[in-house]
Structures are given as structure tokens and as C-alpha cells.
Amino acid sequence: MTNMGDFTQILIRLGVVSRDQVREAQQMAGSSGTNLADALVRLGYASGDDVMRAMAQQFGLDYVNLREVAVPPSIVEMVPESVARENAVLPLKEDDDSLTILISDPNDVETLDKLRFILDRRISIALAPRDAIVEAINKYYGMKDAESADSMLQEFTQTAIDFTETLDESQIAQEEVIDETSAPIVRLVQLLITEAVQLRASDIHVEPFEDRVRIRYRIDGVLIERDKVPRRLLGALISRIKILAKLDIAERRRPQDGRIKITIGEKQLDLRVSVLPTNHGQSIVMRLLDKDSIKVGVRQLGLGEQDFRSFRQLIRRPNGIILLTGPTGCGKTTTLYAALNELNRPDRKIITAEDPVEYYLQGINQVEVKPDIGLDFARIIRSMLRCSPNIILVGEMRDQETAQMGIQASLTGHLVFSTLHTNDAPGAITRMVDMGVPSYLVASSVIAVMGQRLVRVVCQKCKQPYTPSDAVIEAAGLSPEMAKRATFMKGKGCSNCSKTGYRGRLGIFELMLMTSKIRELTFKGAPTQEIRKGAVAQGMRTLYQDGLHKVVNGITTLEEVMRIAKRTEQD
Numbered sequence: 001m002t003n004m005g006d007f008t009q010i011l012i013r014l015g016v017v018s019r020d021q022v023r024e025a026q027q028m029a030g031s032s033g034t035n036l037a038d039a040l041v042r043l044g045y046a047s048g049d050d051v052m053r054a055m056a057q058q059f060g061l062d063y064v065n066l067r068e069v070a071v072p073p074s075i076v077e078m079v080p081e082s083v084a085r086e087n088a089v090l091p092l093k094e095d096d097d098s099l100t101i102l103i104s105d106p107n108d109v110e111t112l113d114k115l116r117f118i119l120d121r122r123i124s125i126a127l128a129p130r131d132a133i134v135e136a137i138n139k140y141y142g143m144k145d146a147e148s149a150d151s152m153l154q155e156f157t158q159t160a161i162d163f164t165e166t167l168d169e170s171q172i173a174q175e176e177v178i179d180e181t182s183a184p185i186v187r188l189v190q191l192l193i194t195e196a197v198q199l200r201a202s203d204i205h206v207e208p209f210e211d212r213v214r215i216r217y218r219i220d221g222v223l224i225e226r227d228k229v230p231r232r233l234l235g236a237l238i239s240r241i242k243i244l245a246k247l248d249i250a251e252r253r254r255p256q257d258g259r260i261k262i263t264i265g266e267k268q269l270d271l272r273v274s275v276l277p278t279n280h281g282q283s284i285v286m287r288l289l290d291k292d293s294i295k296v297g298v299r300q301l302g303l304g305e306q307d308f309r310s311f312r313q314l315i316r317r318p319n320g321i322i323l324l325t326g327p328t329g330c331g332k333t334t335t336l337y338a339a340l341n342e343l344n345r346p347d348r349k350i351i352t353a354e355d356p357v358e359y360y361l362q363g364i365n366q367v368e369v370k371p372d373i374g375l376d377f378a379r380i381i382r383s384m385l386r387c388s389p390n391i392i393l394v395g396e397m398r399d400q401e402t403a404q405m406g407i408q409a410s411l412t413g414h415l416v417f418s419t420l421h422t423n424d425a426p427g428a429i430t431r432m433v434d435m436g437v438p439s440y441l442v443a444s445s446v447i448a449v450m451g452q453r454l455v456r457v458v459c460q461k462c463k464q465p466y467t468p469s470d471a472v473i474e475a476a477g478l479s480p481e482m483a484k485r486a487t488f489m490k491g492k493g494c495s496n497c498s499k500t501g502y503r504g505r506l507g508i509f510e511l512m513l514m515t516s517k518i519r520e521l522t523f524k525g526a527p528t529q530e531i532r533k534g535a536v537a538q539g540m541r542t543l544y545q546d547g548l549h550k551v552v553n554g555i556t557t558l559e560e561v562m563r564i565a566k567r568t569e570q571d
């Protein structure tokens with residue numbers, strides 16, 4: 001681990017971080033094997049820009065803001081793409097016989113020596129955050145990919161390559177397997193996945209219609225249409241994806257599920273593939289599972305300070321049930337994995353039952369539900385209790401048996417994490433009672449319920465202050481005093497956020513702790529509305545209020561919060 005103590009003194013002097021925060025980051029860096037700069041950024045105490053500016057000051061180097069600098073193509077070509085990606089470096093400018101290279105760690109002598117050897121010239125360095133360099137690499141080197149993607153589609157639309165529907169799918173598959181490197185359809189599928197990764201998409205949708213095949217990407221939770229592939233390519237496209245996912249290409253009438261393991265640049269990706277027969281042909285959704293996305297700590301989830309402290313205390317309890325609620329795709333899995341990552345120590349045994357196992361976590365025993373052989377949640381829980389775990393994760397409490405088994409596990413001294421599909425935190429209590437679990441068991445085993453949603457974050461590069469109209473502020477339920485103190489922000493749209501004004505997402509939460517008052521209401525079988533009133537009276541901040549708090553701090557917008565969370569009489 002590199003010694004980077006001096007730059008922290010500069011950050012402390014500037015008031016960016018405190019000594020306690022530096023000590024916490026040092027502990028994290030020591031236990032996880034990362035460097036101190038990365039630890040400060042991952043904990044959310046300093047931004048990558050802050051750290052780089054301080055390091056530039058420490059080493060007497062230039063700090064470069066890549067948002068404000070354009071690198072000419074002639075300079076970009078001086079460093080091969082593979083070298084730039086492998087070492088996370090970018091050429092910036094040329095002076096006589098010296099080339100200035102952007103790097104994120106000035107102590108990385110090994111990389112600098114390697115670059116001098118590969119490029120065979122004198123190298124001087126300037127500093128920029130690693131994520132900004134990686135983004136710039138995708139931007140400058142990715143341009144060629146984007147051009148080739150468009151020309152690829154033109155090649156399909158303008159040439160007379162005829163993949164007609166009458167051609168048997170197995171024949172197409174055989175042709176592809178024979179010549180995998182040059183078959184245009186193989187390159188098209190590869191480009192679809194590469195482009196989705198570059199655009200930070202979470203899903204790729206391939207949807208057949210009467211006269212075309214629509215390709216859509218889900219970026220930050222919103223679907224964006226990218227291409228219209230000619231209808232005659234449908235058979236070949238579906239076959240190619242099915243071959244990669246090891247699915248039966250002759251089966252067209254039943255839904256199928258598979259997985260694709262693929263490497264894009266340096267990233268190893270898992271794609272979960274779902275095939276669904278529709279009236280115009282088979283529709284495919286590929287979910288991109290990026291291992292980096294679940295390496296977030298509890299701090300980065302977006303919890304408010306009070307909720308963050310409560311949640312950290314909760315996950316350190318020896319027993320009880322912690323429930324997460326919300327619709328599909330609201331980040332429940334990420335929150336659960338963040339909690340498990342924090343608890344994953346050699347002295348604790350963690351077992352999960354998931355349907356399916358999406359991400360593989362080191363040091364955790366993960367079991368996949370397989371209903372066709374009778375391996376359901378309840379059966380897995382029964383067996384896992386004999387393996388003496390400390391912590392259990394049950395993917396979803398779907399029925400009475402699973403819920404009863406989870407409760408039994410919590411009452412016998414285990415900490416149980418699970419999810420439920422309800423609209424808010426108080427609704428989870430009544431849902432469990434509706435399932436047939438006695439209310440006294442729910443009251444004695446559940447220690448907290450957390451509801452969550454994901455809101456898009458205002459783009460950091462093009463955000464600018466704005467003032468919403470009085471009517472909008474009134475409709476949102478903001479008091480005039482709050483509106484006066486607020487820092488409203490909106491993205492005007494730039495290349496960084498694909499002209500949307502948003503980039504990335506953050507959670508909004510409502511954390512309902514099972515206080516004696518809520519236990520009493522649960523025991524009496526009170527309706528959701530009454531439990532909700534009791535929770536708010538006990539200090540619970542609702543989803544909507546948490547969203548407003550993030551709007552007031554300029555993190556997201558009123559429109560985004562209103563799209564995701566509804567205002568209730570308690571707000």
C-alpha cells in the first residue's frame with residue numbers, strides 16, 4: 001500500500017475531511033487492501049476531485065479537469081487503447097520529445113516505467129481522478145466503436161444479406177458456429193453488449209414487432225430506444241444470443257432463462273438472459289450484472305445521517321428479522337449485499353437462499369432455489385439452520401411457509417435479512433399477517449422494515465441552480481421557509497449524461513424501527529394506515545420526505561421524486 005499521508009493533511013487544512021474520518025479511511029484501507037485515497041472516496045468523505053487536487057499540491061504536479069479539456073485525436077493515437085485501458089492512463093499533450101500522461105496515482109512508479117518502455121519516450125505526468133480517466137478513455141477510444149456500430153447496422157440494412165425467417169434456426173446457428181469471427185450477426189451482438197456497457201445500461205431489450213426489431217437500453221431506470229434492426233435478422237439474432245446463453249435454439253414456444261459470461265475490455269460481466277415468446281416472435285431481455293455495482297458500502301447507498309446510524313446498529317444485532325420492501329428493480333439486492341459485505345468477516349458464517357443467485361460474493365455460502373427438484377426457500381432455510389450460520393439472507397418471503405421458517409430462524413438466535421414486495425415499510429407488517437403468520441410472531445421477530453426506491457441524480461457536470469414555480473413548491477408540500485433555504489439543482493443536459501440532465505441513481509428510504517408502540521399495533525392487528533401514522537409519530541421519515549430532503553440539497557429534482565414516490569397525508 002502506498003504512503004499517501006501528506007495529502008490528507010492538506011484536506012484536513014482545507015476543512016474537506018476531519019482527522020476521525022481520515023483514521024476511519026486508514027482502517028478501511030488496511031482491512032480491504034486499497035489505498036487511502038480510494039478509501040476516502042469510497043466512504044464518501046471526499047470527492048475524487050478533492051483528493052486529486054490535494055495530491056497534486058503535495059507532489060507539485062498539475063491537476064487536470066477532464067470536463068474542461070479536449071484531447072486532440074492525434075494525441076490520443078499516441079497511446080494504444082489496450083495500454084490506456086489496462087493502466088487507466090490517458091495522453092494529454094506533447095512537448096518536444098516529452099509526452100504528458102494523465103494518471104491517478106503519482107506513486108505508481110511501476111506503471112510509469114512500463115509506459116516509458118512501451119512508448120519509448122520521455123514521460124511527464126499530470127493528475128486526474130481514476131473514474132474521470134476511465135470515462136475519458138471510453139469517450140475518446142469508444143468513438144470508433146460507436147462509428148463501427150452505426151456502420152454495422154448500415155451494412156445489414158443496405159446489403160442483401162438475407163437471413164430470412166424461412167431459414168431454419170438450427171442452420172443459421174451452425175453457420176455462425178463455423179465462422180464465429182467474421183459472421184456479421186456475431187459482431188452485431190458483441191456491439192450491442194459493448195455499447196450497453198459504455199452507456200451504463202442495466203438491461204438490453206430485444207423486442208420483435210410486425211415490421212421491425214426494436215432494441216432498447218434501460219439507463220438509470222429509464223428505457224431509451226437505440227436501434228431498429230431489420231425484421232429479417234430476428235431469427236439469426238435470437239439464435240446467436242441463445243447459443244451464447246447455452247439455451248435450446250429449437251425451442252420457440254416456451255419461456256427460457258440462461259446466463260452469458262462475457263468480457264468487455266477489462267470488465268468481466270454476467271448477463272442474465274430471459275426469452276419470452278410473443279405473438280411477433282421471441283422477445284429477449286438481457287440483464288447486465290456488473291460485480292462493481294455491488295461493491296458499494298452502506299455509506300454510499302444514500303441513507304440520511306440518522307437512518308444510516310440506525311441501519312448500521314441494526315445489522316450488528318445478534319438476532320431478529322430485517323425486511324426490505326419495494327418494487328422490482330428498486331435496489332433491494334444492492335442494499336442487502338452492502339449490508340452483507342459489511343458483516344462478511346472470517347468469524348461469521350453467512351448463508352443466502354436466492355432465486356436466482358445474481359452476484360457471487362466471496363466468503364458467503366450462496367444457495368440457488370430450484371423448484372423443479374423441490375429445493376424451495378422453506379426447504380433451504382430448514383437445511384441451512386443445521387449448518388449453524390450467524391446470518392441468513394432469504395431472497396424473498398413469498399408464502400406463509402417461508403415467512404414462518406424465517407421467523408423461527410430469527411427466534412433461534414439468527415439475524416435474518418429478507419425482502420417483500422410491498423409499496424412501503426408499514427405495509428410489510430400487514431402483508432406478513434395476511435400471509436397467515438400470527439401477529440404475535442411478527443411483533444416479536446421483526447426488528448425493522450426499510451422501504452426504498454431509486455431516484456436519478458442530477459448530472460454533476462451540467463447541473464445549475466434553478467427556482468421551481470410557487471405552484472410546484474406548494475404541490476410538493478414544501479414550506480416557504482424550506483424553499484428559501486433549499487439549493488434546487490437541475491441538469492441542462494450534456495454529453496456526460498446523454499442530454500438527460502441525470503447521471504447515476506441514489507436510494508430514497510423510509511426506515512421503520514419496531515418500537516414498543518409499533519409492536520403493540522402489530523400485535524393488535526392494526527391496519528397499515530394506523531401503523532404508518534404511529535411510525536411517523538415515532539420519528540420515521542417517509543420515502544417522500546427523504547426524497548424532498550435530497551431535492552432541497554440539490555441531489556435530485558422535484559419531478560424525479562414525484563415520479564417515484566407518492567405524497568401521503570403523513571407527508
